[in-house]
Amino acid sequence: MAAEPRLICRSDELREAGKGLRFELERNGERLPAFAVRHGGRVLAYVNRCAHVGVELDWMPGEFFDESGLYLICATHGATYEPATGRCIYGPCKGDSLTAIDILELNGRVYLRSESNG
Secondary structure: OOOOOEEEEEHHHOOEOOOOEEEEEEEOOEEEEEEEEEEOOEEEEEEOOOOOOOOOOOOOOOOOEOOOOOOEEOOOOOOEEOOOOOEEEEOOOOOOEOOEOOEEEEOOEEEEOOOOOO
16 A cells, blocks of 8 residues: 655745755665755755765755755755756766655645655
């Protein structure tokens, strides 16, 4: 039997290219830091782990975007990611990607679809 989606936050808590929301998920028995942001009108979520060395991206809790609000950036080494795809376009892990998380925005709320397999 499939697990019910888990509520992460209200939709209005995520503003376009604004502060992200940190949360945790469990995957394969491991607790992982994760985050959700809004970009291009969509809510996107990723495991909060840089593709370069596995550190968390945000320089302050929830601060994932660069100054322009166009890209997600790792505060440690400057790896720069496209928000819509999670693909690194600049920095030490160019061509690698963040691990996407399957989420759903419905009726003013954002849900994690599944913790076990993303």
